[in-house]
Amino acid sequence: MTTDTATPDDFSALMAITHWPDVVFVRGEGSWLWDTTGKRYLDFIQGWAVNCLGHFPPQVANALAAQANTLLNCSPAYYNAPMVDYAQALTAAAGMERVFFANSGAEANEGAIKLARKWGSLHRDGAYEIITTVGGFHGRTLATMSASGKAAWDGLFEPKVPGFPKVPLNDLAAVEAAISDNTVAVMLEPVQGESGVWPAEDDYLTGLRALTEKHGILLILDEIQTGMARTGAMFAKEHTGVAPDIMTLGKGIGGGVPLAALLAREEICCFEPGDQGGTYNGNALMAAAGMAVLESLSAPGFLDHVNAASDHLRGGLEALSAQHGLGTVRGRGLLLALSLGTRMDSAELAARGLDAGLLLNAPAPDSLRFVPALNVSLGEIDDMLAILDGLLT
Ligand code: PLP
Numbered sequence: 001m002t003t004d005t006a007t008p009d010d011f012s013a014l015m016a017i018t019h020w021p022d023v024v025f026v027r028g029e030g031s032w033l034w035d036t037t038g039k040r041y042l043d044f045i046q047g048w049a050v051n052c053l054g055h056f057p058p059q060v061a062n063a064l065a066a067q068a069n070t071l072l073n074c075s076p077a078y079y080n081a082p083m084v085d086y087a088q089a090l091t092a093a094a095g096m097e098r099v100f101f102a103n104s105g106a107e108a109n110e111g112a113i114k115l116a117r118k119w120g121s122l123h124r125d126g127a128y129e130i131i132t133t134v135g136g137f138h139g140r141t142l143a144t145m146s147a148s149g150k151a152a153w154d155g156l157f158e159p160k161v162p163g164f165p166k167v168p169l170n171d172l173a174a175v176e177a178a179i180s181d182n183t184v185a186v187m188l189e190p191v192q193g194e195s196g197v198w199p200a201e202d203d204y205l206t207g208l209r210a211l212t213e214k215h216g217i218l219l220i221l222d223e224i225q226t227g228m229a230r231t232g233a234m235f236a237k238e239h240t241g242v243a244p245d246i247m248t249l250g251k252g253i254g255g256g257v258p259l260a261a262l263l264a265r266e267e268i269c270c271f272e273p274g275d276q277g278g279t280y281n282g283n284a285l286m287a288a289a290g291m292a293v294l295e296s297l298s299a300p301g302f303l304d305h306v307n308a309a310s311d312h313l314r315g316g317l318e319a320l321s322a323q324h325g326l327g328t329v330r331g332r333g334l335l336l337a338l339s340l341g342t343r344m345d346s347a348e349l350a351a352r353g354l355d356a357g358l359l360l361n362a363p364a365p366d367s368l369r370f371v372p373a374l375n376v377s378l379g380e381i382d383d384m385l386a387i388l389d390g391l392l393t
Pocket of ligand 1: 105139193
């Protein structure tokens with residue numbers, strides 16, 4: 001594959017919000033990306049678990065094109081048909097009663113925090129604190145950064161938004177000890193993604209549900225990374241049967257376009273007109289994409305493929321680990337991490353992967369994270385393992 005695209009070389013107009021490598025991508029298809037020089041890369045990051053159907057999924061592209069030719073955004077002050085239909089389909093799939101559509105995971109979580117605080121003001125005597133986890137990640141708005149337990153953000157953008165006491169993950173006693181009259185909710189990811197793929201144990205999640213019920217407080221599951229089939233079930237909550245009061249979705253929900261959702265049980269939905277909104281929220285274009293993604297993920301056999309691909313990837317990573325003296329493989333579905341131990345630095349390995357035509361994510365110095373497209377083929381997993389084997393050797 002070659003491209004005719006000239007490589008841009010003046011990047012000075014962009015705010016320096018990350019360390020961009022010296023590569024400019026121009027095209028994607030499935031598990032593959034091409035840069036301006038025509039070089040092909042196998043993508044096991046997929047926009048940080050965003051492109052659940054890979055690059056350029058035709059069903060999403062077609063839905064977007066058809067909707068773009070019909071109605072983009074009629075203002076959030078009016079119903080639009082795709083938003084209404086998609087709300088019905090998503091709430092039914094998620095087992096939640098109501099949804100508010102947002103444009104990013106952080107915005108959905110910001111809405112979850114607002115909804116919980118409003119509920120606390122109405123039903124728990126003004127309680128507003130939300131217990132969150134050390135290592136948790138909920139976004140980059142000021143409130144969601146404050147809710148996150150990312151050590152690197154300590155001291156940044158102070159003063160942070162108050163009201164987010166942190167507890168270690170998988171320590172139920174710590175949650176109980178942190179609950180006070182000010183507590184309105186507990187909020188966590190079923191698998192901590194950004195901090196390196198650390199699953200909440202099943203017993204811990206069921207224990208949390210019982211504990212939050214006992215204390216009359218809310219359970220908020222941030223399924224922005226784990227939702228939409230990523231862990232081998234449509235939502236990670238299905239692995240335990242834990243029913244949250246509030247759940248947020250993002251990333252895979254739009255198949256690559258900006259879409260997110262705040263879902264809640266009927267009794268919790270206490271927003272009144274004016275409390276929540278935004279000019280792009282529920283726009284017809286993104287709703288059409290969301291519906292196309294949901295239909296694809298719900299197709300017979302789709303989850304079976306995710307689980308088969310997960311087994312294949314896990315088995316291959318475990319074999320590589322045994323061969324190269326590395327650590328364990330953790331995670332669920334196609335959200336997996338390989339512990340490198342102290343043998344090598346993950347960022348350096350990922351940089352060498354890029355040179356070799358493989359996109360790998362290094363969420364922590366001692367771990368690699370694997371979040372391929374959910375429709376990745378077993379052959380592509382073998383290709384990735386072969387390149388990784390070469391890098392480790
Ligand atoms: N919550 C979780 C669990 C995430 O993994 C992320 C993003 O990585 C977010 C929230 C924030 O989503 P966004 O980047 O779309 O704002």
